[in-house]
Amino acid sequence: MRSDPRSHRRVGAVSPSAVYSSGRTAPEPLRPGLRRLRGELNVPDAFPASVEAEAAASARDTSLPVRDATDIPLVTIDPPGSTDLDQALFIAREGEGYRVVYAIADLERFVTPGSALDAEVHARGVTLYAPDGRVPLHPTVLSEGAASLLPDVERPALLWEHTLDAEGRTTASRVEPARVRSRAQLSYEQVQASLDDGTADETLMLLREVGLKREALERDRGGVSLQIPEQEVEVIDGRWALRFRATLLVEGWNAQISLLTGMAAAELMLRGGVGILRTLPPARPADVARLRRVASALGIRWSASLSYPEFVRTLDPACPRDLAMLNACTTLFRGAGYVAFDGASPQQPLHGAMNAPYAHCTAPLRRLADRYANAVCVALSAGAPVPAWARSGLAALPGVMGKATQRSNAYERGILSLVEALVLDTRRDEEFVGTVVEVNEKSGRAELQLADPAVSAPMEGEPHVLGEQAAARLVEADLLTGAVLFARESQ
Structure with a gap:
């Protein structure tokens, strides 16, 4: 079991x-x-x-x-x-x-x-x-x-x-x-x-x-x-x-x-x-407060009376914004x-x-x-x-x-x-659409999650908006190191 x-x-x-x-x-x-x-x-x-x-x-x-x-x-x-x-x-x-x-x-x-x-x-x-x-x-x-x-x-x-x-x-x-x-x-x-x-x-x-x-x-x-x-x-x-x-x-x-x-x-x-x-x-109160700011940025309502556990149970991973929020919650x-x-x-x-x-x-x-x-x-x-x-x-x-x-x-x-890298190996330069589930302000990269194929990998190019649907081109899929990288298509 x-x-x-x-x-x-x-x-x-x-x-x-x-x-x-x-x-x-x-x-x-x-x-x-x-x-x-x-x-x-x-x-x-x-x-x-x-x-x-x-x-x-x-x-x-x-x-x-x-x-x-x-x-x-x-x-x-x-x-x-x-x-x-x-x-x-x-x-x-x-x-x-x-x-x-x-x-x-x-x-x-x-x-x-x-x-x-x-x-x-x-x-x-x-x-x-x-x-x-x-x-x-x-x-x-x-x-x-x-x-x-x-x-x-x-x-x-x-x-x-x-x-x-x-x-x-x-x-x-x-x-x-x-x-x-x-x-x-x-x-x-x-x-x-x-x-x-x-x-x-x-x-x-x-x-x-x-x-x-x-x-x-x-x-x-x-x-x-x-x-x-x-x-x-x-x-x-x-x-x-x-x-x-x-x-x-x-x-x-x-x-x-x-x-x-x-x-x-x-x-x-x-x-x-x-x-x-x-x-x-x-969880530290300061980290919960940070997640509340993420929810606000995503346009997800999190009332002051709703605890973190209660809030998490309202999220639907099938919704791109909620999926990004759930991904942010992994840091708590x-x-x-x-x-x-x-x-x-x-x-x-x-x-x-x-x-x-x-x-x-x-x-x-x-x-x-x-x-x-x-x-x-x-x-x-x-x-x-x-x-x-x-x-x-x-x-x-x-x-x-x-x-x-x-x-x-x-x-x-x-x-x-x-x-x-294996499933993407023959698809370099192809365009994909996925959900931005994480944004790293220091590196300038985002994490792009695709539904088909089921891949989650870094994406270069700005701007990135957490929870948005973004189009990106595959620029790297290394079969030796496993490195995968997307580049955001220009708006």
Whole structure:
């Protein structure tokens, strides 16, 4: 169940059809650029033989937890073709409220602290994705095999159990190891279709019900997410292309379950006085005032009584002016990072976009910090000491994750830039019309966003008016560096 804790930066992504297929090769014109990008970012190649051997032995020898929860009819929801399945879900009514069960892959059972495998995972930090293959955090014998919550097989998991009231508020949460068996591997498209046509089972119907209530609670506490279309790479019949994709409603509802779990983990660690949080500084009043000036310049009404989260929900990304405004809003929340603590709680524990404490804990197959957070939470939930390896490694973890996240973001941006250059390679000197979504007064450049092809790139020439439709000529599309540049056509 892929989920995202409400990122406030417009970043690209690779589409499910690209990410989760194996054996694909990049178009020949892009291969030099991809080699350059991977070399500059030190993207790892295959795992060392010793690490693969250790992972294979771990996959063979790992025992299952004592608690048997295989009677719970869990399901996974992911992009089609996914095999690295971190999360499985079950929801039932409980009195006037709900019981939410969220099974998370248990990597602690497979990775021995201080081992060669552990060192390699720390060196990688996160899984990296590209249309011609992913660079996994763990060897695939684990991430796509023994540790993945694949259907119809028993797997070790960390079972989060949440009790919610009738409004969807969390009244109790706990987590413990358990053996589980997922009943079905579903895609977002399948689940959305079944909800739309009324054929969904109770868990999926309740996912919608709870998801909507959690979204309402998010609004009430001042949380916000930006509904900006995602720029994605698609691979269709070997051809790489770009599109802007609006997320399905079920993706938001599913994300609310992950967010619920991450907030429960944060609260548990804060009460216990030890752990690691994902933090984001709250918006500064001066920055909100600047956005109000942007809205005024765009001719968008933002009444004094309307808060920033309420204002954002009035914007329609299909409208060019609103799209430019949403793009400007990505600058409001910056400085996301990890904060570890042992003893005194962090001075700033909030994730500003959610207006609540939050922790990454639901994607341990693809993110190192989640293994630490879950180990701490399992111990605290049981009233047991936090494992020594987890406690001793917390201080260095924010730095490890910061470097890994920077590389991941740069990798995705670099790939998108190369694919933008590829789709425009034969169209130099052609005129395009797009929306001005950003204006940089210092450089004299604007950011021009096209709808077809789905490209966002710099544009030279003045004047630029935020939110306007502008005609521009393509002057550069470099397949080695990914540099794309438009020049504004004279008025």
